[in-house]
Amino acid sequence: xxxxxxxxxxxxxxxxxxxxxxxxxxxxxxxxxxxxxxxxxxxxxxxxxxxxxxxxxxxxxxxxxxxxxxxxxxxxxxxxxxxxxxxxxxxxxxxxxxxxxxxxxxxxxxxxxxxxxxxxxxxxxxxxxxxxxxxxxxxxxxxxxxxxxxxxxxxxxxxxxxxxxxxxxxxxxxxxxx
Amino acid sequence: xxxxxxxxxxxxxxxxxxxxxxxxxxxxxxxxxxxxxxxxxxxxxxxxxxxxxxxxxxxxxxxxxxxxxxxxxxxxxxxxxxxxxxxxxxxxxxxxxxxxxxxxxxxxxxxxxxxxxxxxxxxxxxxxxxxxxxxxxxxxxxxxxxxxxxxxxxxxxxxxxxxxxxxxxxxxxxxxxxxxxxxxxxxxxxxxxxxxxxxxxxxxxxxxxxxxxxxxxxxxxxxxxxxxxxxxxxxxxxxxxxxxxxxxxxxxxxxxxxxxxxxxxxxxxxxxxxxxxxxxxxxxxxxxxxxxxxxxxxxxxxxxxxxxxxxxxxxxxxxxxxxxxxxxxxxxxxxxxxxxxxxxxxxxxxxxxxxxxxxxxxxxxxxxxxxxxxxxxxxxxxxxxxxxxxxxxxxxxxxxxxxxxxxxxxxxxxxxxxxxxxxxxxxxxxxxxxxxxxxxxxxxxxxxxxxxxxxxxxxxxxxxxxxxxxxxxxxxxxxxxxxxxxxx
Numbered sequence: 001x002x003x004x005x006x007x008x009x010x011x012x013x014x015x016x017x018x019x020x021x022x023x024x025x026x027x028x029x030x031x032x033x034x035x036x037x038x039x040x041x042x043x044x045x046x047x048x049x050x051x052x053x054x055x056x057x058x059x060x061x062x063x064x065x066x067x068x069x070x071x072x073x074x075x076x077x078x079x080x081x082x083x084x085x086x087x088x089x090x091x092x093x094x095x096x097x098x099x100x101x102x103x104x105x106x107x108x109x110x111x112x113x114x115x116x117x118x119x120x121x122x123x124x125x126x127x128x129x130x131x132x133x134x135x136x137x138x139x140x141x142x143x144x145x146x147x148x149x150x151x152x153x154x155x156x157x158x159x160x161x162x163x164x165x166x167x168x169x170x171x172x173x174x175x176x177x178x
Numbered sequence: 179x180x181x182x183x184x185x186x187x188x189x190x191x192x193x194x195x196x197x198x199x200x201x202x203x204x205x206x207x208x209x210x211x212x213x214x215x216x217x218x219x220x221x222x223x224x225x226x227x228x229x230x231x232x233x234x235x236x237x238x239x240x241x242x243x244x245x246x247x248x249x250x251x252x253x254x255x256x257x258x259x260x261x262x263x264x265x266x267x268x269x270x271x272x273x274x275x276x277x278x279x280x281x282x283x284x285x286x287x288x289x290x291x292x293x294x295x296x297x298x299x300x301x302x303x304x305x306x307x308x309x310x311x312x313x314x315x316x317x318x319x320x321x322x323x324x325x326x327x328x329x330x331x332x333x334x335x336x337x338x339x340x341x342x343x344x345x346x347x348x349x350x351x352x353x354x355x356x357x358x359x360x361x362x363x364x365x366x367x368x369x370x371x372x373x374x375x376x377x378x379x380x381x382x383x384x385x386x387x388x389x390x391x392x393x394x395x396x397x398x399x400x401x402x403x404x405x406x407x408x409x410x411x412x413x414x415x416x417x418x419x420x421x422x423x424x425x426x427x428x429x430x431x432x433x434x435x436x437x438x439x440x441x442x443x444x445x446x447x448x449x450x451x452x453x454x455x456x457x458x459x460x461x462x463x464x465x466x467x468x469x470x471x472x473x474x475x476x477x478x479x480x481x482x483x484x485x486x487x488x489x490x491x492x493x494x495x496x497x498x499x500x501x502x503x504x505x506x507x508x509x510x511x512x513x514x515x516x517x518x519x520x521x522x523x524x525x526x527x528x529x530x531x532x533x534x535x536x537x538x539x540x541x542x543x544x545x546x547x548x549x550x551x552x553x554x555x556x557x558x559x560x561x562x563x564x565x566x567x568x569x570x571x572x573x574x575x576x577x578x579x580x581x582x583x584x585x586x587x588x589x590x591x592x593x594x595x596x597x598x599x600x601x602x603x604x605x606x607x608x609x610x611x612x613x614x615x616x617x618x619x620x621x622x623x624x625x626x627x628x629x630x631x632x633x634x635x636x637x638x639x640x641x642x643x644x645x646x647x648x649x650x651x652x653x654x655x656x657x658x659x660x661x662x663x664x665x666x
Binding site: 118123 | 514
């Protein structure tokens with residue numbers, strides 16, 4: 001990386017930054033979808049940011065004994081105790097590495113899904129997302145999105161909560177809430 | 179005798195013969211002196227004693243005559259003559275008494291003396307009476323009858339003495355003749371002995387001469403024959419030797435040329451060795467400079483390593499700062515994402531806030547990307563630093579190894595320089611030795627030439643020796659004939 005290249009990049013950044021103030025305010029509506037590109041269990045996925053209520057990193061997780069291998073434990077968020085489940089384990093390909101990222105699913109009851117790597121925050125047009133109807137019970141993937149580096153399946157956080165509830169025996173209540 | 183030389187034998191034989199001759203001469207001289215003494219004794223007895231005895235008779239007769247003349251004339255003269263005769267008679271008696279040795283003759287002389295005393299006693303009264311007488315007619319009164327017997331007695335005693343002395347003379351003559359005869363016999367015996375011994379020596383010498391000289395001459399003949407053969411062989415050998423010496427001389431000349439070439443080559447080698455030693459000395463200075471350069475390189479390499487380690491440490495610190503920046507960017511990103519999440523449910527203001535959050539997130543992304551690039555760059559730098567440090571340490575080790583090898587090379591070089599010096603000395607010695615060798619070879623060449631000449635002379639001498647040996651063989655044959663004996 002030559003100094004000239006860096007200087008050019010610096011100039012481009014500065015221009016882009018200045019231009020961002022000159023552009024009209026973007027609309028944050030249905031035309032666009034905010035996505036988080038993540039890796040769970042070594043596989044790429046995408047999450048809808050609209051289905052999340054927060055993103056955290058390196059939160060301490062207190063393990064809980066139980067029959068669910070996907071349950072990593074509980075963690076405190078804003079004064080509430082939230083169970084933390086391994087996204088990779090829910091998707092059926094658990095890996096021994098302990099995930100360090102947590103995403104809080106919107107809605108209640110509160111649920112945190114842990115994944116291994118945050119690839120970035122992307123904003124894509126809604127038209128680019130290939131929608132998919134709800135599949136079988138236990139399938140938490142809804143649609144796909146083409147991103148740089150390949151097409152990623154989209155993890156549906158409510159479906160994940162439903163799966164957790166079903167695993168823990170709270171299917172009806174969950175259905176009622178939905 | 180066999181051990182003695184012939185000259186010794188000859189001298190011995192001649193010496194013994196000469197000794198016998200000397201003994202014979204001495205015996206002859208002794209015999210002659212004995213004979214002369216005997217004859218002198220006989221002559222003395224004959225000449226003195228017999229003459230004196232005869233003169234006693236004469237004086238007695240003269241005294242008697244003068245006495246008778248006195249009786250006739252009564253002259254004093256006659257009486258004095260008578261007395262003088264008696265004195266002479268007594269003197270002769272005294273002389274005879276001193277010379278006579280024979281006892282019988284001495285007794286006879288005493289008898290003569292006694293008779294003369296008696297006769298004088300008889301005469302004295304007669305003489306006194308005649309002095310008183312004047313008339314011759316009274317002569318008968320003289321009473322001379324007593325004088326006759328006394329006179330006869332005296333005459334008889336004198337005659338007896340004379341006869342005895344005469345007999346002594348005869349005895350002395352006979353003794354002298356006997357001594358002479360004995361001397362003749364001794365001389366003749368000695369002469370016969372000398373002749374016999376001379377003949378013996380001559381015979382033995384002749385026999386030895388025939389035997390030993392003949393044997394020696396025979397040996398000389400055979401030896402001269404062998405000498406002739408040897409001389410012939412020596413002559414032929416001398417020819418071979420002369421040709422060999424010519425070849426040797428030629429070879430030595432070639433050797434001399436080669437030796438001079440070697441000397442020239444040794445001189446060139448010495449010059450080259452001198453130049454090499456000079457180059458080695460220059461190389462020694464270069465080695466010292468190189469050693470100093472190597473030490474400087476080693477120091478600079480150490481400094482490079484230190485600087486590189488410092489650089490790695492700094493880059494590690496930069497990495498830490500970049501980690502911090504990256505962490506900040508990540509946290510900013512998280513905050514931006516959460517702000518976006520929060521803004522999505524906040525209506526229109528929330529949307530504006532979401533835009534700002536979007537921008538913040540972009541900046542955080544870019545910051546994270548830049549931090550990532552910086553981290554990669556730092557990793558590259560650290561890798562490069564590590565590589566450089568390793569390479570530098572390898573270089574330092576190489577420099578150390580090179581220094582050691584250079585020390586070895588220096589040691590070898592100095593060893594080479596010493597060897598070159600030694601070689602130089604050795605080359606000088608070789609040069610000197612080769613020059614001496616050249617001189618020696620020249621001397622050998624001269625000596626070989628002399629030897630060749632001597633060989634030719636020796637060859638001619640051998641020919642002469644062969645001729646001389648042949649001549650000697652003939653001469654020995656002649657000598658054998660001359661000695662008169664055949665070969666034994």
